[in-house]
Amino acid sequence: MTVASSPLLDRLQQKLHELDTQHLSRQRRTVSTPHAPCMTVDGRPIVAFCSNDYLGLAADPRVVEALQQGAALYGAGSGASHLISGHSDAHAALENKLAEFLSPWVPSARALYFSTGYMANLALISALADKDAEIFSEALNHASLIDGARLARAKLSVYPHRDLQALDEQLRQSQAKEKLVITDAVFSMDGDIAPLRELLALCEQHGAWLLVDDAHGFGVLGDTGRGVLEHLDLGSPQLIYMGTLGKAAGVAGAFVAAHETVIEWLVQRARAYIYTTASPPAVAHALMTSINIIGSDEGRQRRAHLRQLIARLKECLVLKCWRLLPSETAIQPVIIADNAATMATGKALMEQGFWVGAIRPPTVPIGTARLRITLSAAHTIEQVDQLAAALVSIEKNHS
Ligand SMILES: Cc1ncc(COP(=O)(O)O)c(C=O)c1O
Incomplete structure (x- = not known):
């Protein structure tokens, strides 16, 4: 059956044509x-x-073998969401390892594993920032941070790229009880590193939390590959660290390392964590091998x-x-x-x-x-x- 005319299809066709003519x-x-x-x-x-x-780990024979071994141990799928019956030994072991990996810079940290970095940012920001909060978002942030902020019920202010003065002013003006600054660590389309030391100092001065998305730094920066915090030797209990595992770690997924209360709240309330099937345990099993290589x-x-x-x-x-x-x-x-x-x-x-x-x-x-x-x-x-x-x-x- 064909649809002769539909406002939806007409609009989509027109938009697709526009994308074509603009080389987009x-x-x-x-x-x-x-x-x-x-x-x-x-x-x-x-x-x-x-x-x-x-790091060239996506096709590394040791990581591939660990994935196969994980499938032999745990099967192909997790079978359920983490809070039902999908949370396996492999997920738990990976979370412990990642918490330990980041512990010098995020004290009292626990880690939580997500199927993707996009999901981690949606889950994290929407669960943490409620209507009493204000989010301060870097202008060049990745789409997943932007979408997480849109999903949250908090007020949103965007500060220009690397503009510490503008952020300082926004933080100063804010009446919000809770403040959350969110930024890429390595900007995904520009490659520059955010001025995290200065950002953290501003956050401390204004009682704000700092969420650092280290998708492109984890595994790559720092002497032992622990990412941007190791690279800058920067730590604080008011830091929330997000690293992805489908880039330098070569497999898939992401993790958040933060104060144990923050992590417990995510387990209890982050919708994008709770209402989705856990990723295959074999993936977490393979990631243990990647993390060992990264730190070696x-x-x-x-x-x-x-x-x-x-x-x-x-x-x-x-x-x-x-x-x-x-x-x-x-x-x-x-x-x-x-x-x-x-x-x-x-x-x-x-x-x-x-x-x-x-x-x-x-x-x-x-x-x-x-x-x-x-x-x-x-x-x-x-x-x-x-x-x-x-x-x-x-x-x-x-x-
Ligand atoms: C800065 C940043 N955050 C988050 C993500 C999303 O991570 P994932 O690909 O694991 O969903 C990406 C890349 O895709 C990214 O560049």
């Missing part, structure tokens, strides 16, 4: 090999510079290699019109500005065998479309040199 349509590509720098995409070999697999000497060596690759890219990628953002992390964005030119550059790179994410609004502000190059410890120096040479030559032909 997105396309999924199909990968048919394990996630690694060298992949087969839509049937063609390419070198990928677009994943968040920062091998993890340290992988991070050292990653830092070398970052330095190499910055050295080789000398551009005339386009602009490499000042980022010290594995996220190295090149601002092209125009949507169509960004797409064309992504396509030209793809034709030369490089896959780089072309990021356009609404993910980034209008007029700042960019290539988001992400590096992984699994890349080689040669691969980075080849990418930089290809991009420099595309820019030359463009101008």
